[in-house]
Amino acid sequence: MESSVLTELFLPLALAVIMFGMGLSLTLEDFKRILIYPKAVTLGLVNQLILLPLVAFFIAKLFQLPPELAVGLMILAACPGGATSNLITHLAKGDSALSITLTSFSSLITVITIPFLVNFSIVYFIPGGEEQKLEILGTVIAVLAITIIPVVIGMLVLRKAPGLAQLLENPFRKFSTIFFVIIVVAAFVKEKDNLVQFFIDAGPASLALNLATLGLGYGLSKLAGLDFKQRLTIAIESGIQNGTLGITIAATLIVNSVMTIPSAIYSLIMFGTAALIILLGNRR
Template structure:
């Protein structure tokens, strides 16, 4: 993708604003909860950081995706969580505190895991060097500026002026939704000539990845003795990806529009499964 105002300015700015909005709901105590329920946090991070990329890699092999789409799926798998998962967990009657904690930790860890997963994917699926590998240091700095630092600023505002944070929280949630829609529309428009073909090829993988990670997240939680609410939370945190970050990495850092398609498709499909999780969570609570 050639450099443009969208890839060089709007995408990073939009993601930074979304992450700032997430920071408005995070406190230092959210990071201390690992001491309160370490097993739940460990199971959640295992699913998000380790199992998610492994499941994605296995599904790519099973569906035999073309290289660029395969890398796009792997980019997505390196971008777990996000502010959306916190809202869905709340609506699904999950453990909101655990959800926020997992989102906070995964956002910090992905700063280092993204360049590792992406460069491995480029080496494995595109060994001819069609796409230049990410500069690790440069990528870490870029991800810091568009994710961690905006989150930190949001946390500072919440700590110093909670009233202002409360006023900003709802508008920034709405802005996040608007930006996500704009980003998806822009990515689809950029690849409009190939979008149907890409959707046919990458759609089944995206759907399978979404369902597998939701299922593995829930049942791994139950296997390790977590409560239903905690297992539901791990499931949502594993299956609801930060598609906006995936699109930004593909479009801004790799400048490859085809690689944005799997995150776009996944970002659309995951809201269907999210609605199902909300329905199940509320039904179980009312029974």
């Protein structure tokens, strides 16, 4: 994706708005819950930070994705769940406190892990990929600036002016949805001539990744003896990714529109499976 107002300004700003909205519902207590749910939080983070990228790597190899789409899938797998997973958990009547805790910790940790995982993927899948590698420190600073800092500002607003935070939360949730839709549409429009082929190439792999991580999250949680709400929550946190961040990394930091496609396609697919999860959770 060529450098433009969309990639240099709108994408980072949109993501910052989304993360600020998430911060409006977070408190320091959310970070202390690891002491309350040690087994659930540990299992959720292992799924999110280790198993998800491994599954994405094997799916990219299994489906023989074109190099740039393979890297795009790995970029997505490197991202945390984001505010969307918290919303879906709430609607599915899962464990919202656990969801927020997992999102909080994974968002902090992936600031460090994203550049290393993405660089490995670029070098592995793309011949001569060293030329496109992310600069480690610059990427960490960029991800901090568009994710963690807006979340912290949102948390400060909630702490210092809870009335204002409550007033802003719903509008920012709506803005987040609008921004997300615009970002996905923009990614598709940019590659409209190749869209059908991209769906053929990346669609099955994206669906497989979504179903595999949802199933893995739920299955391992059941084996660990967690209750239904916690199993449902870990499945959601494993299978619902921050597609907006994935698109932003590919479009803004790597400046490659093809690498945005797996995140955009996955985002559409995950909302379909999320609807089924919400139905399942409400029936239980």
